Amino acid sequence: MNNLDFLMAGVGGQGTILASNILAEVGLQLGYDVKKAEVHGMAQRGGEVDSHVRWGSKVYSPLVEENNVDYLVGFEMLEAARFPQYLKEGAVSLVNDYRINPPLVNLGKAQYPSKKEIESLLLSRADKVIWVEGTGIAKELGNPAMVGVVMLGALSNLVGGDKEAWLEVIGQMVPPKFVDLNKEAFLEGRKVTG
Amino acid sequence: MKKLMTGNEAFAYGAYLAGVRVGAAYPGTPSSEIMDNFSRYPGVFAEWSPNEKVSLDVAIGAAYAGTRAMSSMKHVGLNVASDSLFYAVYTGVKGGLVIICADDPHMHSSQNEQDNRNYAKFAKCPMLEPSDSEEAKQFVGIALDLSEKFETPVIVRSVTRLSHSSTPVEHSDATPPPPPEEPPLYERNAQRYVMVPANARRRHPIVEDRLKKIAEYAETMPINFIEPGDDQLGIISAGVNYHYAKEVFPNATFLKLGMVYPLPEKLIREFADRVKTIVIVEELDPFLEEQLKLMGIEARGKDIFPMLGEFSPTLVRNCAVKAGLIPTPEAPPEIKTDLERPIRPPMLCPGCGHRALFHVLRENGVLVTGDIGCYTLGAAPPLAAMHTTGCMGASIGVAHGIDKGNVKDDVVAVLGDSTFLHSGIHPLIDVLYNQGTSTTIISDNSATAMTGFQEHPGTGKTIKKDETALVDPEKLVRGIGFEKVDVCDPYDIDQMEKILKDHLQSDMPSVIIARHPCVLNAKEKHTPPEVDPELCINCGICLDIGCSPLIQEEEHVRVDALLCNGCGLCVKVCPQEAIIEK
Ligand SMILES: Cc1ncc(C[n+]2csc(CCOP(=O)(O)OP(=O)(O)O)c2C)c(N)n1
Ligand code: SF4
Ligand code: SF4
Numbered sequence: 001m002n003n004l005d006f007l008m009a010g011v012g013g014q015g016t017i018l019a020s021n022i023l024a025e026v027g028l029q030l031g032y033d034v035k036k037a038e039v040h041g042m043a044q045r046g047g048e049v050d051s052h053v054r055w056g057s058k059v060y061s062p063l064v065e066e067n068n069v070d071y072l073v074g075f076e077m078l079e080a081a082r083f084p085q086y087l088k089e090g091a092v093s094l095v096n097d098y099r100i101n102p103p104l105v106n107l108g109k110a111q112y113p114s115k116k117e118i119e120s121l122l123l124s125r126a127d128k129v130i131w132v133e134g135t136g137i138a139k140e141l142g143n144p145a146m147v148g149v150v151m152l153g154a155l156s157n158l159v160g161g162d163k164e165a166w167l168e169v170i171g172q173m174v175p176p177k178f179v180d181l182n183k184e185a186f187l188e189g190r191k192v193t194g
Numbered sequence: 195m196k197k198l199m200t201g202n203e204a205f206a207y208g209a210y211l212a213g214v215r216v217g218a219a220y221p222g223t224p225s226s227e228i229m230d231n232f233s234r235y236p237g238v239f240a241e242w243s244p245n246e247k248v249s250l251d252v253a254i255g256a257a258y259a260g261t262r263a264m265s266s267m268k269h270v271g272l273n274v275a276s277d278s279l280f281y282a283v284y285t286g287v288k289g290g291l292v293i294i295c296a297d298d299p300h301m302h303s304s305q306n307e308q309d310n311r312n313y314a315k316f317a318k319c320p321m322l323e324p325s326d327s328e329e330a331k332q333f334v335g336i337a338l339d340l341s342e343k344f345e346t347p348v349i350v351r352s353v354t355r356l357s358h359s360s361t362p363v364e365h366s367d368a369t370p371p372p373p374p375e376e377p378p379l380y381e382r383n384a385q386r387y388v389m390v391p392a393n394a395r396r397r398h399p400i401v402e403d404r405l406k407k408i409a410e411y412a413e414t415m416p417i418n419f420i421e422p423g424d425d426q427l428g429i430i431s432a433g434v435n436y437h438y439a440k441e442v443f444p445n446a447t448f449l450k451l452g453m454v455y456p457l458p459e460k461l462i463r464e465f466a467d468r469v470k471t472i473v474i475v476e477e478l479d480p481f482l483e484e485q486l487k488l489m490g491i492e493a494r495g496k497d498i499f500p501m502l503g504e505f506s507p508t509l510v511r512n513c514a515v516k517a518g519l520i521p522t523p524e525a526p527p528e529i530k531t532d533l534e535r536p537i538r539p540p541m542l543c544p545g546c547g548h549r550a551l552f553h554v555l556r557e558n559g560v561l562v563t564g565d566i567g568c569y570t571l572g573a574a575p576p577l578a579a580m581h582t583t584g585c586m587g588a589s590i591g592v593a594h595g596i597d598k599g600n601v602k603d604d605v606v607a608v609l610g611d612s613t614f615l616h617s618g619i620h621p622l623i624d625v626l627y628n629q630g631t632s633t634t635i636i637s638d639n640s641a642t643a644m645t646g647f648q649e650h651p652g653t654g655k656t657i658k659k660d661e662t663a664l665v666d667p668e669k670l671v672r673g674i675g676f677e678k679v680d681v682c683d684p685y686d687i688d689q690m691e692k693i694l695k696d697h698l699q700s701d702m703p704s705v706i707i708a709r710h711p712c713v714l715n716a717k718e719k720h721t722p723p724e725v726d727p728e729l730c731i732n733c734g735i736c737l738d739i740g741c742s743p744l745i746q747e748e749e750h751v752r753v754d755a756l757l758c759n760g761c762g763l764c765v766k767v768c769p770q771e772a773i774i775e776k
Pocket of ligand 2: 569643713715
């Protein structure tokens with residue numbers, strides 16, 4: 001059984017934590033030992049949120065280690081750009097093609113890095129950077145908050161596991177009213193990497 | 195069946211399984227979800243207390259009555275509850291009493307990173323430290339057994355990385371033992387429970403003797419154990435740090451301590467005899483290291499690992515390499531980049547009522563002594579309208595002191611509704627009693643928002659969302675004796691400003707209740723306004739309210755409709771009337 005380390009990075013309110021809960025649960029269903037760690041910072045909305053998920057035959061630390069992450073899932077471009085040092089060589093980065101300005105950028109006091117700069121920074125470790133129109137796809141389906149499930153869809157092709165296993169966990173973990181829509185979002189995400 | 199649970203969910207589950215029937219807590223990151231989860235189990239009583247001291251007293255009372263009880267809090271909560279902890283150690287308890295206390299190394303959301311293991315030693319109270327959710331579940335039961343066996347409260351220590359990490363837990367259909375059929379009679383024993391000096395003097399030797407006995411018992415507790423490996427290196431660790439150390443030193447011999455106070459000295463000596471070098475992996479203070487050194491056992495620890503901040507496998511590995519404990523691992527070349535990646539500091543939500551209040555305070559140049567809650571973010575630029583923040587409830591006393599210190603500035607204290615009921619009432623009494631003239635603003639959003647929207651006595655709902663008596667802050671402060679009291683919605687910024695000015699000019703001690711529900715909790719949302727590009731002169735004045743949907747572009751400002759809450763504050767502050775309500 002391969003060990004797989006995931007790092008998910010986003011902005012508060014984007015649903016990073018729900019997505020990492022689903023990812024952890026899928027790992028458990030697939031028979032892995034699983035641990036997950038996250039910090040919800042001080043603000044309810046708008047701060048950085050990162051979540052560590054580890055699948056393995058035996059996992060000790062809930063925190064991933066620098067140089068060891070297999071998949072970096074960025075829910076927001078700049079958030080992804082904070083973690084290249086966590087990637088192992090040959091890792092894959094999946095990044096939502098979406099930008100939320102930090103306050104200093106809004107105030108014109110700092111620059112938001114360009115997509116190209118972010119990509120080349122991640123490529124200093126990663127083999128591939130896959131851009132996903134996550135928020136775009138989710139918005140089109142009617143709710144930008146489903147971006148997490150879209151990203152999971154894109155990720156699921158790469159890490160394997162039966163599609164049905166993923167769908168089942170999603171069915172259990174999203175609010176009952178939104179199950180069908182979320183499943184659809186997941187399948188749309190799959191098409192990106194499929 | 196294995197189920198993923200956070201440490202906090204597991205604490206609650208463990209408490210339920212172990213037959214805890216009374217739980218009391220005041221929320222505080224990273225501990226809040228313990229009581230929330232516990233309250234959902236059948237057959238238990240759970241409450242949000244107004245503060246941690248009250249919560250501990252409630253749990254102590256239940257334990258005196260012979261019922262298993264739990265109080266949970268964040269690390270600084272134990273500062274508030276410490277007076278009660280100390281007496282409860284002296285009186286001891288009848289039913290098991292467990293205090294679950296969560297430290298926050300790195301201060302992810304705290305004002306300090308005190309190491310609460312020191313309380314175990316200080317208060318002479320045993321302390322357990324689980325390392326994952328399965329242990330969190332089990333250790334609550336073990337703590338309660340220990341508590342009843344030795345008639346003492348027991349602290350179970352958590353940290354952010356345990357409370358908020360999810361790991362698999364064995365989950366079954368097991369149910370707790372049934373409650374007694376007949377309610378037992380309370381055992382009246384004043385000598386034991388009335389801590390006047392004469393009685394307390396009799397209790398102190400019992401406390402000292404008890405600690406010795408628990409230390410002996412610790413030698414036999416399976417939660418303290420040696421994991422044989424290569425005896426060249428012996429690692430001593432506890433809690434989540436144990437797992438980081440397992441990643442970094444997979445072959446070493448380990449002593450894993452489930453109980454960090456008092457320590458099993460014989461077991462430690464046995465371990466010391468066996469291994470060549472002892473290295474202690476512990477976050478924050480050299481708590482274990484000092485005890486080992488007092489035993490005369492040579493050990494390394496803080497010469498290798500830092501005393502500040504939070505550990506991680508990365509940090510433990512880097513320190514271990516530097517100290518020559520492990521060879522340098524093969525790693526990809528370090529990433530060198532000077533790419534600017536602006537930070538994303540925590541901010542008030544779009545639409546937050548606190549923002550309107552701070553806008554008015556800043557516009558009036560007032561000195562603001564602050565407190566702890568979402569509204570502390572009023573200190574962040576560009577609002578930058580709060581000038582002190584220490585601990586919960588400090589704002590009012592500090593403002594009164596500044597007032598008596600006679601500065602030129604107008605000073606007001608700002609605190610939230612939950613904070614007011616936690617520890618704002620007594621300082622307010624002080625202002626009145628000691629002839630202060632300061633103004634206190636209760637920024638009342640009808641929730642304990644910062645820690646996850648918990649109910650409190652001012653919301654009129656219990657932890658289970660049942661209707662209950664509502665403690666109205668206005669009636670309360672009038673009842674104390676304040677005569678100058680006004681209530682205002684801060685979104686009415688003209689009215690808010692008028693009231694503020696009136697209170698500042700007045701020599702009477704006064705209170706303003708600035709009331710606007712937390713929009714996130716109330717799920718309040720309106721249509722976002724739009725900027726008319728013809729009217730906007732790009733002056734940037736609206737940006738000073740620090741609301742993230744407002745974006746300055748080349749020609750004019752834009753409102754990001756996806757992030758905007760439609761509260762309309764920017765509409766009010768734009769001098770060009772260029773932001774148009776839709
Ligand atoms: C002694 C202590 N207990 C708990 C906390 C955690 N805590 C920080 S702010 C806060 C309450 C905030 O509620 P409120 O005053 O209503 O302000 P809001 O966040 O709703 O704006 C809590 C519980 C703390 N910092 N110190
Ligand atoms: S959670 Fe509520 S009180 Fe806290 S910043 Fe957001 S809107 Fe304001
Ligand atoms: S209306 Fe203006 S102030 Fe209110 S949330 Fe939207 S951008 Fe912020």
